[in-house]
Amino acid sequence: MDIFRLTLIDVIKWGAVVVLAFIVILGTRVRFIQPESRAKVSRAKSELRRLAVGIESYYIDSNEYPAMTMDPNRVMDRQYYKNRPTVVGRTFMARHDSPLISLTTPVAYLTDLYADPFADHLGTGFRYFQAGSGWIVGSWGPDRDQATGGQLMWNAGDIGIPGRLGESEEDNSILDVIERVYNPDHEQPSPLLIGGGRLNGAYTYNPTNGTISAGDVWRVKQ
Numbered sequence: 001m002d003i004f005r006l007t008l009i010d011v012i013k014w015g016a017v018v019v020l021a022f023i024v025i026l027g028t029r030v031r032f033i034q035p036e037s038r039a040k041v042s043r044a045k046s047e048l049r050r051l052a053v054g055i056e057s058y059y060i061d062s063n064e065y066p067a068m069t070m071d072p073n074r075v076m077d078r079q080y081y082k083n084r085p086t087v088v089g090r091t092f093m094a095r096h097d098s099p100l101i102s103l104t105t106p107v108a109y110l111t112d113l114y115a116d117p118f119a120d121h122l123g124t125g126f127r128y129f130q131a132g133s134g135w136i137v138g139s140w141g142p143d144r145d146q147a148t149g150g151q152l153m154w155n156a157g158d159i160g161i162p163g164r165l166g167e168s169e170e171d172n173s174i175l176d177v178i179e180r181v182y183n184p185d186h187e188q189p190s191p192l193l194i195g196g197g198r199l200n201g202a203y204t205y206n207p208t209n210g211t212i213s214a215g216d217v218w219r220v221k222q
Ligand SMILES: [Ca+2]
Pocket: 139, 140, 141, 142, 143, 144, 145, 150, 151, 214, 215, 216, 217
């Protein structure tokens, strides 16, 4: 009986030690991850803001917004070019088959197209979707879900989202959910954009849901 009690106490003591050690390790890890992730979110937001200013400056001169593309051969980002990612999503299109024409040269609406800090491929630019009188730019966010297309689904290709009625199979296969979520004719950001969500969670990254919470980081013309 004594042996049993001692054993039980030992088990409780060692159990407590293991639990405490786990908490300490977890706490250290969380403290280690959070500042890095927070800093990247801040950087993404700041660069999306700069992109917004550049896009609007371009519009003032050109009376149209920069074109977008899903073709990796036409994207407007030198490093993006180098890496040739398999998942592209919509982003800025280069004019005249040259990677740095419209927004950085000859007129420097932007000094750089910046790189999404949460992209799988180093140097990959932010997503850009343009429709009618508006646009939205975005990052995959801290959940780093480029491989599955992100919550906003800048490239919904392989996830079985039904296609638009009356369009070709090819069009249906590359349907962007963003095209449904973002409507420039509605006041933005729309309640759907802020609060809606499907698949991996809300469209919008919300830090109160945890450091690695689902959602993308975006900026929209308002
Ligand atoms: Ca995301």
